[in-house]
Amino acid sequence: MPASFSGTWDMISNVNFEGYMIALGISSNLRKIALKLKQRKVIEQQGDLFIIKTLSTFRNYTISFKVDCEFQEFTKGLDNRHVKSLVVWQDNKLVCEQLGEKKNRGWAHWIEDDKLHLELYCEGEVCKQVFKKSANE
Numbered sequence: 001m002p003a004s005f006s007g008t009w010d011m012i013s014n015v016n017f018e019g020y021m022i023a024l025g026i027s028s029n030l031r032k033i034a035l036k037l038k039q040r041k042v043i044e045q046q047g048d049l050f051i052i053k054t055l056s057t058f059r060n061y062t063i064s065f066k067v068d069c070e071f072q073e074f075t076k077g078l079d080n081r082h083v084k085s086l087v088v089w090q091d092n093k094l095v096c097e098q099l100g101e102k103k104n105r106g107w108a109h110w111i112e113d114d115k116l117h118l119e120l121y122c123e124g125e126v127c128k129q130v131f132k133k134s135a136n137e
């Protein structure tokens with residue numbers, strides 16, 4: 001069984017978020033703001049039920065889903081697209097496919113060395129983010 005993802009996680013690195021945002025068609029003004037943000041993930045996991053909150057001083061974004069159950073996602077405040085999302089376990093990775101206008105779009109989360117890892121994919125761009133457990137818990 002994979003380690004629990006639950007908790008508050010603070011961003012410690014963010015590689016090629018710019019490339020990911022460009023692939024999504026995010027405007028340069030918005031990208032400039034978004035690049036400076038220290039994102040925080042607040043994850044509530046109960047078995048295969050997840051709530052993942054991405055928090056920042058500028059914008060928050062929340063999804064909730066059950067593994068293996070397709071859901072409609074509206075990426076409000078990000079690129080504002082409607083996608084059909086499906087999250088599955090691939091070994092100890094939580095892998096999401098986001099079907100829609102953008103090809104090869106999705107993400108993968110896993111825990112490694114007590115850190116939360118995230119790769120975000122869109123049309124050949126890969127953004128790699130790492131989060132550490134917040135000191136406040």
Ligand code: VLZ
Pocket residue numbers: 026030031034037039041052054056058059060061062063077078079107118120
């Ligand atoms: O995360 O898909 O953890 O949804 C960036 C917010 C949120 C900052 C990125 C403002 C969400 C950006 C990435 C303004 C353009 C994502 C999933 C995996 C859960």
